[in-house]
Amino acid sequence: DTVFENVLAKAKAEDKLIFLDCYAVWCGPCKMMDANIFPDEQVGEFHNANFINIKYDMEQPYGMKIKAKYGVRAYPTFLYINGDGELVHLNVGGTAKPEDFLKISKLALDDDNNFMAVNNRIENGDRSASTIDSYLKMTYRAPNQDQLIDEHFHQLNNEEKMGEETWRLIKSHVSSTNSPAFIHFKSNIKEYTNLYGNKEVDEFVI
Numbered sequence: 001d002t003v004f005e006n007v008l009a010k011a012k013a014e015d016k017l018i019f020l021d022c023y024a025v026w027c028g029p030c031k032m033m034d035a036n037i038f039p040d041e042q043v044g045e046f047h048n049a050n051f052i053n054i055k056y057d058m059e060q061p062y063g064m065k066i067k068a069k070y071g072v073r074a075y076p077t078f079l080y081i082n083g084d085g086e087l088v089h090l091n092v093g094g095t096a097k098p099e100d101f102l103k104i105s106k107l108a109l110d111d112d113n114n115f116m117a118v119n120n121r122i123e124n125g126d127r128s129a130s131t132i133d134s135y136l137k138m139t140y141r142a143p144n145q146d147q148l149i150d151e152h153f154h155q156l157n158n159e160e161k162m163g164e165e166t167w168r169l170i171k172s173h174v175s176s177t178n179s180p181a182f183i184h185f186k187s188n189i190k191e192y193t194n195l196y197g198n199k200e201v202d203e204f205v206i
Contacts, residue, residue, distance in 0.1 A: 004062070011052050012083025017108060019047060020145035021055035022066065022081040027075040029094035033101075040098035045106060051080070074140050080115075089114040092140035127152040129165035136173045143152075146176050153181045164189070167196060171204045 011018050013141035021038075037043060039086075047053050056063035058072060066072065070079055080089035089108035095101040108114050118134045121175055132148045142148075149169060153161065160166065161184055170181045177183075185192060193201045 004066075007054055008083055008085055009082075010083075011081070013054070013073060015083075017051050018081040018083075019051035019053045019105070019108075020066070020080075020081060021053075022058050022063070022072045022075060024058050026076045030076045031069050032096075033076055035096045037095060037098050037101050040128055042103060043098050043105075046102060050105070050109060074158075077140075078104065080105075086116070088116045089136055091094055092138075094120060097132040122148070127155060129163075129169045133165075133172065145173060146179050147176055152178050153184070161197060162191060164196075167192070173201065 007018055010016075019031075021033070023033075041140050047089050056066050058067045058075065059063065066079075070081075070090075072079075076092075076094050078091045079087060082088050085143070089104075091104045091105060095104070111117060113134070115135075115138045118131060118138065121131050122135050125146065127153060132152055136145055141147075152166070152169065156163075156166065161181075166181075170185060174185075177186075189201065
């Protein structure tokens with residue numbers, strides 16, 4: 001697609017990121033973004049100053065290429081791509097408020113905490129709860145989700161397994177009842193309840 005190739009060249013020349021809105025015409029949250037978030041004045045000012053903004057329908061021919069290349073699995077997905085075509089940041093799902101969307105876009109410009117930085121830490125073996133949590137919040141149903149949590153869990157002693165950061169990771173992201181983290185939770189449910197309360201534990205069980 002010559003349009004996308006031209007955008008890549010422009011991004012490289014201007015040292016900007018591309019903001020790519022990956023949408024589908026039937027997607028309700030995509031329509032909400034179009035109606036309520038993208039027209040917001042602050043969003044417009046920030047995006048026009050910092051990004052080259054484009055959108056592709058993921059069910060049209062070139063959109064399907066983008067979908068395959070960047071592993072888009074849900075709509076809307078927002079991709080932030082550099083002039084070399086590398087994925088610098090991403091977010092899956094719409095936002096209800098312009099300020100929440102701006103937080104996502106500002107994070108794309110944070111070279112220490114955007115997806116590229118967090119992904120590099122994951123690839124270099126960082127299995128801290130905070131890094132895994134950041135990574136999983138940016139991805140959607142990541143195929144390595146439970147594996148990362150298991151690897152984090154296996155490096156902890158019993159006291160650390162009950163710690164707040166690890167509990168938040170388990171509660172937010174564990175998706176398999178066969179996960180060592182879930183099995184540990186089930187075996188120690190009374191202790192988790194004492195530490196974090198009936199409400200949180202019941203919500204996770206449900």
